[in-house]
Amino acid sequence: MEKTILLVDDEIEIIDIQKRYLIQAGYQVLVAHDGLEGLEIFQKKSVDLIITDIMMPKMDGYDFISEVQYLSPDQPFLFITAKISDQDKIYGLSLGADDFITKPFSPRELVLRVHNIFRRIHRSGETELIELGDLRINHANHEVHIGQESLDLTVKSFELLWILASNPERVFSKTELYEKVWQEEYVDDTNTLNVHIHALRQELVKHASSNTPVIKTVWGLGYKIEKAR
Structure with a gap:
């Protein structure tokens, strides 16, 4: 079964590139341009992974993920952001992020990271x-x-x-x-x-x-x- 990924980012060009590469890799992709829109989609659709920026209008990535975790505590997600301080990374990972990618990055790197997250999730339900x-x-x-x-x-x-x-x-x-x-x-x-x-x-x-x-x-x-x- 195809995995569904929700992309949340206010930078349209970046999200279009991410979407194209993820679709080529075999994933279904939903798109939102801020945390509020992302939350609306999440409440209506079944999502296997969330990829979200942090700095966004209306609702930032941290608040968005906090709302998502209230609804679904085990929801896998990763942050993509231009924020690069150790404190930012530590806080993002402390929320339970499965990964944390800093901009700029190659779309192929994103696809590989997504593959690895799904491989870990799949493996956790199987024998080791x-x-x-x-x-x-x-x-x-x-x-x-x-x-x-x-x-x-x-x-x-x-x-x-x-x-x-x-x-x-x-x-x-x-x-x-x-x-x-x-x-x-x-x-x-x-x-x-x-x-x-x-x-x-x-x-x-x-x-x-x-x-x-x-x-x-x-x-x-x-x-x-x-x-x-």
């Missing part, structure tokens, strides 16, 4: 444990075991393994993996992803048995994790 052969991955405590042996992985290597193991046999492009884990635009000549994949493979091989899945390179496409045969 993956088992493939004798490989066990516990996302709640970031532990990885092969049999009784514990693997020593960096945070990024862990996230790479989690994404691959969550979708065994699926081929992920380098661009997709990089942008999911590093949350920034992939550059073709970057070696960062290759280095982390190499280190991850080495750690898997160090403890592997005949029942351990392996990370395969699919030439010209990307990487996948393959169950032991």
Whole structure:
């Protein structure tokens, strides 16, 4: 089912760009130009995520979110704003914001952040444990075991393994993996992803048995994790 996002911002050009990129990414998008209009829409429509500016006429983002939380305390939301002080960020996050993006930013960054919020929400309702052969991955405590042996992985290597193991046999492009884990635009000549994949493979091989899945390179496409045969 398509997710519905409510965009609330008084800058028309910015909101038009955000809307276009989010629709291209597969989301339904509702638009409001101040907090009052956003609240009216929220009361009438089912919304999966709110993206709101802070400095707006009639009702600012803080007051808007406070009203939303009164109606729906668990409503996911993120702030987009030109306010960049640590105090502003701390206050926004203290309200329960799922993310906080400062202007200027790229529309692709916004889409990636939205993807990650929905992935976290989706994951919170599912098991945090993956088992493939004798490989066990516990996302709640970031532990990885092969049999009784514990693997020593960096945070990024862990996230790479989690994404691959969550979708065994699926081929992920380098661009997709990089942008999911590093949350920034992939550059073709970057070696960062290759280095982390190499280190991850080495750690898997160090403890592997005949029942351990392996990370395969699919030439010209990307990487996948393959169950032991």
